[in-house]
Amino acid sequence: SQQGEEDPQALSIQEGENATMNCSYKTSINNLQWYRQNSGRGLVHLILIRSNEREKHSGRLRVTLDTSKKSSSLLITASRAADTASYFCATEIFNAGNNRKLIWGLGTSLAVNP
């Protein structure tokens, strides 16, 4: 698999349930970021977790990072219909030069049914 692979590809849950999405990557990273994209819309940054961090929270979002397994998970608790979107992980890799290059996965399409 390539850098930044999410699973599952699609997830359908009921409102109020928790949604867990996973991301795996191959190379050492500087940080890993999760983004959300509503259909046909832009990419919205959700959370950034650095390689020396293991867990991070933001509202109903919880992100974990296991650098030994090269994997991350995004947990959305108490999901709402408005959480319906595609969720992407993007890794930032150590790179020469002062720039920001993100490598993206294909995303998980989340449907939250009312």
Next chain:
Amino acid sequence: EPEVTQTPSHQVTQMGQEVILRCVPISNHLYFYWYRQILGQKVEFLVSFYNNEISEKSEIFDDQFSVERPDGSNFTLKIRSTKLEDSAMYFCASSLSGRGSGELFFGEGSRLTVL
């Protein structure tokens, strides 16, 4: 809240035509990027730009592509002679800080359709 704005939201063009996609990054940001997303595929890095020059570009960013910051506020992506495979959503992003810190702010994207 400051945001990155992109125009046009959708452009349809004929193969071989030149296209310019425009972006207004967040005003105090110093680093600028273009990414693209072909329908159903991954978001792909195209180019990063800092201090009025390209910092890095991908293999996709060939001689047909160019970027410019003409006036201190706009950041443009030009495709000189469009091909069918250039059809994609193009996202502009900006960040305040460089490598490894802070978040990238993305615009809503410009959908390019090449016929």
